[in-house]
Amino acid sequence: MDFAEKTTHTKNVFKGHLISVDVEDVITPEGHHSQREIVHHAPAIAILAITDDNKMILEKQWRSPIHATTLEIPAGKVDSRDSADPVHAAKRELNEETRYAAKKLTKVSSFYTSVGVLDEFMTLYLATGLTPVQNKLPQDQDEQLSLMKVSLAQALKMIDDGQIQDAKTIMAIYYWQGMKRNG
Structure with missing residues (x-):
């Protein structure tokens, strides 16, 4: 057909x-x-950043399309600073938004975020071995972020309670849960 x-x-x-x-x-x-x-929309990246004490980094920020704050994993678009390289974008966004660098950055999956209307193609990375950056990149002037670190159990409860409603973040948390189950 x-x-x-x-x-x-x-x-x-x-x-x-x-x-x-x-x-x-x-x-x-x-x-x-x-x-x-x-x-x-430009290609984009998202980062499941796990600290050495086994917590994920979430960002609280205002999202105008829904007129509310959200809890999300770090993410951003691949732009001219990245030479079309999503790995470079992930490293840059991790620095800009969390002030961490990852010793290990592993591709988890790539996916379309909303195929019914949008051509945005996102790649999700797992970032581990986080250390504070030495050279802080400038943050986007139109973003105001508040960071928090939560355990897997807390993150799953936040999904159940409706505190986390962002699709890429929910996907990342369920991936993390699967990692824990599979060792």
Whole structure:
């Protein structure tokens, strides 16, 4: 069965600092005409940072799309400073947001964050052997972060209690839980 749609026309309707939005006219495999609204975003990274005392680093920050603060793992986009290298972006974001460097940075998985509307492709890394950075990179001026460290049991309870609702963070916590089960 063929699932591919044929794009007949694309119009960019918005271009901003973080995203751009296209409206595509498409023909479905059955010959129906439809429109697709697509949000384009740079590739991104996220980091499950585990301290030597076996706690994960979470960031509390304001998120305008939901008009609320969230608890999330460190994350950010791969940008011009990274030469399209997600590992470099992960190291940079870890420095900027937590002021730690990792002795070991391991790729966990790569995934699309919301395929129904967004083309953002994120890579999740596990960071261990954390040490304070010697050279602090400048933090983004539009971010205000508060860090906290929690155990796996605390993180799982925070999911159950609705304190953690961010998908990448929930995925990282469940990955961490699986690591513990599998040794």
